[in-house]
Amino acid sequence: MFRKVLFGVLLVLVTTSAAWAQAAKVEFTGIFGWTLADGVSGDPVTAGNGKVYNRIDPNDSATFGFSLGFYLSPSMEVGFLWRRQPTSLEASGSTVTDFSDINIDGYHAYGAYYVGDSKARIRPYCRGASA
Numbered sequence: 001m002f003r004k005v006l007f008g009v010l011l012v013l014v015t016t017s018a019a020w021a022q023a024a025k026v027e028f029t030g031i032f033g034w035t036l037a038d039g040v041s042g043d044p045v046t047a048g049n050g051k052v053y054n055r056i057d058p059n060d061s062a063t064f065g066f067s068l069g070f071y072l073s074p075s076m077e078v079g080f081l082w083r084r085q086p087t088s089l090e091a092s093g094s095t096v097t098d099f100s101d102i103n104i105d106g107y108h109a110y111g112a113y114y115v116g117d118s119k120a121r122i123r124p125y126c127r128g129a130s131a
Contacts, residue, residue, distance in 0.1 A: 028067070029069075035062075036060050037060050039055060041054055044093060047091075051093065051094050052094040053097075054093045061085055065081065075118070077113075079109070079110055082108075084103055087101075087102060
């Protein structure tokens with residue numbers, strides 16, 4: 001149910017974001033992609049199943065999210081970015097075990113500076129985020 005509601009909200013926001021950007025100087029961006037994930041390794045540990053593990057990794061998977069930004073001027077924007085990577089956690093060593101489904105969420109405040117004319121079709125920008 002949560003996914004259906006989230007998809008509906010995102011769909012409405014995406015389809016109306018152009019009107020918002022004209023009236024309120026707001027920018028909404030939907031994010032969809034693929035994330036290459038990496039984990040950590042350490043000293044070997046013998047688990048309860050008798051297997052030895054020395055690494056744990058989230059699996060690579062699809063990512064989705066959104067950003068919502070407010071223009072302070074025609075060239076400066078501040079906003080909020082959220083993304084989610086639904087994945088599974090995998091332990092490896094003497095064997096590989098996929099043992100848990102997880103969601104990795106990222107939340108960031110960001111600032112952006114846009115170069116060029118605000119009415120140009122393409123505008124390069126520089127974006128910085130705080131984690």
